[in-house]
Amino acid sequence: MNETIRIITDSGCDISAEAEKEWKGLLEVMPFAVTINGETRLDRVEIDDDEFYKILKENDEIPKHSQITQIQFEDKFRELYRQGVRAVIVDVINAHGSQTYSQAKIAAENVKDDLPDLDVRVIDGRNYSLGYGYPILEACKKISEGQSVDSVVSYLEDWASHVEAYLIGFDLRHMKKSGRISAAASFLGELMGLKPLIVLYDGITEVVKKARGEKAVIDAAVETVASKMIPKTPYSVITTTKPEQEKEFIDKLTKKIGYPPTMVEKMGVVVSCNAGPQSVAVFIRGQERDKASAD
Secondary structure, eight states: OOTTEEEEEEGGGOOOHHHHHHTTTTEEEEOOEEEETTEEEEBTTTBOHHHHHHHHHHOSSOOEEOOOOHHHHHHHHHHHHHTTOOEEEEEESOTTTOSHHHHHHHHHHHTTTTOTTOEEEEEEOOSOTHHHHHHHHHHHHHHHTTOOHHHHHHHHHHHHTTEEEEEEESOOHHHHHHOSSHHHHTOOOGGGTEEEEEEEETTEEEEEEEEESHHHHHHHHHHHHHHHSOTTOOOEEEEOSOHHHHHHHHHHHHHHHSSOOSEEEEOOHHHHHHHOSSEEEEEEEOSOOOOOOOO
16 A cells, blocks of 8 residues: 555545545545534544434434534644655545535645645545545555556546435435525425435535335436436445335345445435435436536
């Protein structure tokens, strides 16, 4: 493993603790701080997914997560530099949903004079959860195989320009109260038993399908996702607290596409702050959008 290169991401990536441990020495996951009921805790450090789901179900208050700050990034860059790191790839949560990307960009500029031989590349993941978590793990593999920083950055930027998330909201209470997923906040039809399928990428959140009941929306999601993804490309799924519906969705999508998801992970604290504890999402490689970031 190349000890002079690091990949930094944030805890919104939903990379598992096991995968983080596997790539220790190459991958750094910086935690978001989450506040609920006046108490602030560090994601993945002081609170885990299952505990957070319980809190969400038992409290009406919508928790809030704060951005990772410029100072935190600067401190991390300097710490890694002292360890001998000379190239850092920062790939973080959608810039339209958090100021974390812009804070990392500012930090990279601020350390240029002090650390002129530190190469820092900052990438807008342009999505949430495994939408940027999956390609980060692939990037770790590429670096371990000896690929260059330029090559890995190109791969991550290319993935970000294609990735789309499709989210089924089985219960919209948290989505509506948080207001961060605007398509859910404005969705009407719950009293008639309608469930939405929402697409998310960049600054877009849009209801692309709605169906009456959980089975119907799962079927609609399978058909939509299969039609939108580039054939034979990897996809990943995040789950919450609806095991029967999640299994049905994964089984039907696997049958429709012809192969299973590359990754299935639990939705983490940061994403469930806004999506709530009763949803499932799939991340696919769709048609290319422009490669411009949120600069």
